[in-house]
Amino acid sequence: MTVPNSTLLPPASQRVRLAVTGMSCASCSARVERALNRLDGVTAAVNVATGVATVDAPPEVDAQRLCDTVIAAGFGATEITGATPLLDTEPEDRAAGDLFRRLLVALLLFFPLADLSIIFAVEPSTRITGWQWILLGLALPIVGWSAAPLHRRALAGLRTGATSMDTLVSLGITSATLWSIVTLFFRDREPEPAHGVWNAILHADSIYLEVAGGVTVFVLAGRYFEAKAKRRAGGALRALAALGAKDVTVLTRDGGEITVPIEELTEGARFLARPGETIATDGLVVAGHSSVDASAMTGESTPVEAGPGSAVTGGTVSLTGRLVVEAAAVGSATRLAGMIRLVAEAQAGKAALQRLADRISGVFVPVVLALAAATFTGWLVGGAGLDAAIGAGLAVLVIACPCALGLATPTALMVASGRGAQLGVFIKGHDALEASRTVDTVVFDKTGTLTEGAMTVVAVHTVDGADRAEIIGLAAGLEAASEHAVAAAITAHGRAENEKLPEVTDFVALPGLGARGRVAGRATLIGRAALFTDAGIAIPSGLARQLEREQRFGRTAVYFAVDGGVVAVLAVADAARPSAADAIARLHRLGLRTLLVTGDNAFAAQAIADEVGIAEVIAEVLPEGKVEVVRSLRAQGHRVAMVGDGINDGPALATADLGLAVGRGTDVAIGAADMILVREDLAVVPDAIELAHATLRTIRGNMLWAFGYNVAAIPVAMAGLLNPLLAGGAMAFSSLFVVWNSLRLKNFRGQASGGAR
Template identity: 45%
Template sequence: MTCGACASRIESALHATDGVSAAHVNFAAGRASVTYDADLLSEADLLDRISGLGYRATPGELRAVGPEPATTSATALGAALVLAATSMLISSVSALRFTGWEWLVLGITMPVVLVSGLVLHRPGWLAVRRGHATMDTLVSLGSLIAWGWSAVVTVAGFDGHVYFDTAAVIVAVVLGGRRLEARARRRAGDAIGALVGLSAGAVRLPDGRDVPPSQLAVGMTFLVRPGERIAADGVVTEGHSSVDTSILTGEAVPREVAPGDEVTGGMLNTHGALTVEAHRVGADGTLAQVVRLVSEALSRKAPIQRLADRVSAVFVPAVVVVAAATLAAWLLVGPAGEAVSFAVAVLIVACPCALGLATPAAFMAGSGRGARMGVIIRGPDALEAARRIDVVALDKTGTVTEGRLEVVAVEAAEGIDQTAMLAAAAALEARSEHPVAEAIVRAAGDGEGRLAADWPVVAEFRNLPGFGVTGRLAAAVGAADAACDRGTVTVGRAELFAQVPAALARAAADHSAAGRTLVFVGDGGSAQGFLALADRVKPSSAAAVAAWRRAGVEVVLLSGDNGAAATQAGRQVGADRVLAELTPAGKVAEIERLQAAGRRVAMVGDGVNDAPALAAADVGVAVGTGADVAAEASDLTLVGGDLRRAVDALNLARRTLGTIRGNLFWAFAYNTAAIPLAAAGLLRPEIAAAAMGLSSLFVLGNSLRLNRFAGLRP
């Protein structure tokens, strides 16, 4: 497929096929999704139907299947641009001309128009054979007529103007824009490949054999070593460890697992060896279902329907008819050379250079401005959808919040020094790699996880899987003595302590209600205090939400975290609604519910769990500090975690689309006004070429105005 019209044509043909109940063709992703009656049709019948239209299709699998790569290499494109620029320089600067200079320019432009331009000529004329016209037809016709007329004038020695440079510039510029768009489209299916990459490699069985995950069956047991991903959904039968659950929830805190706990395929085992009994394998597993959600969402997402392609279906035949009529009319009243000149002027002035530039020039300018602001527009598909966004759905962890735990409060019982208690807890937690432990060490140390030299020295350290750590402080210096009295200190969950003073219990209840993680510290079975940890809301989040609400956009917080933590974060940033404890499918369901109600939804997220929602939303915005898979499933990507850039991203997308529409309007208006003048003999071919050049300059100048786009100030 070479344009959005191709996708529309294939989709219409499939819809018209007996036995097909639904069909959708995604030009950006190079994928087609078809629902059909297997009693009436086979997969081979559908492939034959598509092949009969002149396109090639292959059966799809649940993996990334992107469109074909750009057909013009960077080297070939660079050569075409250099040759086109050289021909324009010779043709425009009289001092560089010499006797027979036209022959030199003919030779320079021949490989550009006739060789590099083949990627435009072939599909353009194949489209004509199938009874329709596309942008390729416009570009091919204009460049070939301009070059062919010039070749006739040069070879036959006629007294006429040559347009070799015009033809070469048309081809080179359009190829450059086409390559840019093709490169963006080629990555449309990468989200699925990135998700599949989260699956485990070889799986170790209890007998020591390594087998591929595809050989796992329900009821089989397998081993998961530290640092490995869990191969299938199942239940832990042996071992204790922490697993990174961000694939499902996006949360920063790994979950402690022990025998009897359920685990999900794709989760990362952070430490400790586990034995797992498989309960759901292959396509039935949670990871495979997430992959399927992304695949289905990408298939549903319609590409932007190029306005130029819609108009060209009528515009090209009309221009040819007008040019032929001009030739015939002037042959009746004047010399043949003059008639040909006026007919060529019609084709030249109607040449779609401005049309070819309208979208890629604005897209390049918008992309360049966005890159300088930390916003990446991954393709033109997001632009049209961004214009109508009236709901923004936000992930919590890593998007609204910092994505890592910090100690936000230290509560100590009466007579216990808070600083000493924190130092004692940090001395023990320094031996653990758990994110909670790292946060405690950062809070007590220098911010980088380094402890002071005079802190307690730990002996007899013991890990209590799922509960905490304990150890004897063999030596203590300074204030740390008061907290631990050089005895055994325990750090962890409240269940480790037989007694929790009433005042501490009340304070703990308040912090728990705010969604904070609590770590108790004590000795001798009695809690002496606790540390409250939370994932802090980013300073920029409230400003971003306020900007959206001022614009009349509803803001919804969608989180996999517990209700208390999500509600607290939503209250801090000013979200209109908060939905908590959502799975990836739950986030997709909420987005689809909003879309069914006629809303246009933008999803902003950063984690693997956000990928299906990012793909299902009308516009997906990935926070650059998150997982690569989130970025691959998105339409817009933020470099960095400042949520204000998400506001800028949507605003810039709207502005870029407005510029594209303005460019197309000018290009069509120019042709509408110029063609009658050329047909009337009021525009000589050279003036027509100049007018065409000016129209292109206008389009470029209008696009460059995007460089003045200003976002929210930090």
């Protein structure tokens, strides 16, 4: 099964994805967006957390031109042609390594710089000859080499007339350093003792070298831990990519075997999956039997049996047997590749809250610069002196960096989409998460969604004194010669209860009625009531009542006779999924209303609804009728989630506020849905909704912290109550808090995975 692109583009456009480097905040991503969107016909969305720009552009605008535009805006850019940046960890590792080296040098020099600065501030008499040069020698490597990436990005932004968080940081570091140099070498005033270490930190004199060094350390530490956190957040997607096989053993025309790289596998080729090996790609089993473990991709703990005719998915593992598989899809057309692409595109998108944060950040930095200038001017005009004015202005610059604001939404969304993929919940876009917040009604399709989607024996009623196991074996032996759906269900049931079915002879199919034959030397007959009535065979009254009862439940029921006497009624139906009742109960506990809407007859629909716990049933509706039901509910003010799997569910899935395609649904259903639930366990439905709710709670918490932090901190800094060094520490802590809060979503445990939240 191939997962189609979640967004249908106009025929005249192309989608290009760029890996953008050098972004540090939402202002940076907004700057890249503005630069790209200035190109004719281009629409771009840039995610600062993933470093991905998703661009829809006309054919005449090629990838190189887009990259050049981003580079001209002061950032790096390369086209993503294969794996996503989250799968290719080399750039991340290089960037994190560079940050670590700069941070290590800054830390080693900062501690003696801070210690000596405090000592010289607390007791000026300790100042030895050349003490200024000692402090400057310790500070310059920090504010010069360690902080160089911050200065480069700030200058790149200024060349294009744009500002960012790096502008504030670089300006703060540079201003503190330059003013300290002026104080050290060109001012003769001797400061008064600071009377205590804490007082020295809060009210240091006008030498701010330790402030410049400390801000550099805090910012680099924050960037380094953010880089490590982003790598962890992308771990789920990398784990998915790692499921794919690297090599595959292909069968040649003469029956030989040859091992080739997975990239050389072609559609239609036959390949091997030995016990313990990863199945190389999607395909159809042509020989062999094995239990297949799909837990790494879907979280499904129970292996599934695969044999000739079974469809298998690339990335799953053959456990117990050797399979010969004919490749049905290769490369980017496989289900695994589609799912990876789906998660990557979801992580590259933007939610409404993220777009709001970007708009705020776009004007936030210029506003902060203006506030810093106003603070400096106000303190200077108020007669507080140049030192106090510079200290207050620096504190405003440093404390107001909108780092946390830019990370609040994309980090949480990235972690959630990755965690969802591990649980078998693939989120096609951030709009799905936002839609889930207001959903109050969940509409279910029946066949293949609430039910298994295949006929199974659900009841066997026998006459008193009959050997049930023997009757099932005889009936299955007879039906083994038939290809009818009811016969297949009875045969499968018999094989599950008997090691070997008895042979059938003299088999005769009776179209529309049933079948007859000799099984284990005994005359057998199976089929509809009319078959027995026409043959003049008496039907025991008890079995007649059982058949009528089963038919009232919407099941297909047949009589079975041995040696001229009716001995059993076998009822066949599309059984409810074992997980359906618990899933419906969980949705009810969440306060959601549930409905069953199906094209099946009312008896069958009501029977399934009663079994799983759904009170409202709308039966015998055409596909367009499902759409009308959804529209009617929405017209009444409800926010509707639709759960389905078939072609006829596609329009309703697209019409609903939130569409969820369950299990191995059709491409039409998957294309129309907002979320894809790849597990057969219906517990993923409430899991998906609860994960979405948890993500939105995390985002709201992050945004509240980010907004509240800046709103509360800036007035404190303007009032001169915050030393710039403490401001730098608070700024770094704010960003790390947002990242930590988002990473808690990695601990989400849905009931489908057997864990507790």
